[in-house]
Amino acid sequence: MKKSDIKFTVTLDENNLPEKIDWSATDAGEKSECKSVMIALWDAKENNTLRIDLWTKDMMVDEMKHFFHQNLLSMADTLERATGETEAAKEMRGFAQHFGEKVKLIEKKQSNN
Numbered sequence: 001m002k003k004s005d006i007k008f009t010v011t012l013d014e015n016n017l018p019e020k021i022d023w024s025a026t027d028a029g030e031k032s033e034c035k036s037v038m039i040a041l042w043d044a045k046e047n048n049t050l051r052i053d054l055w056t057k058d059m060m061v062d063e064m065k066h067f068f069h070q071n072l073l074s075m076a077d078t079l080e081r082a083t084g085e086t087e088a089a090k091e092m093r094g095f096a097q098h099f100g101e102k103v104k105l106i107e108k109k110q111s112n113n
Contacts, residue, residue: 003026004025004026004027005025005026006023006024006025006026007023007024007025008021008022008023008037009021009022009023010022010054013057017057018054018055018056018057019056019057020033020056021033021034021035021036021037021054021056022034023037035055035056035058035059035063036053036054036055036056036059036063036064036067037052037053037054037055038051038052038053038067038071039051039052039053065103065105066105068099068103069096069099069100069103069105069106072092072095072096072099073093073096075092076089076090076092076093076096077089079092097109
């Protein structure tokens, strides 16, 4: 059986705030740095989601808005692939559009009325 390890190394400041986040994957064969990470794990025993959300002090607000917008779109894609719930995924994409408009990442869609 093939295995792959994904490793995150978080450097903290004196107040335990993330200054730097490095990650590596054995399949990728290289290390990289990022400003934010969201990890969601399904705990089958407890029947709930465990989350780890970290971001560095130098991540700008606009970057965080983009990060959330892109995650919403990605979750819609994953939901559709994993469950076949096309309509629910469409609704999620609609919310992502609304979110993007609200935080001024994208232009508001014009209605045809």
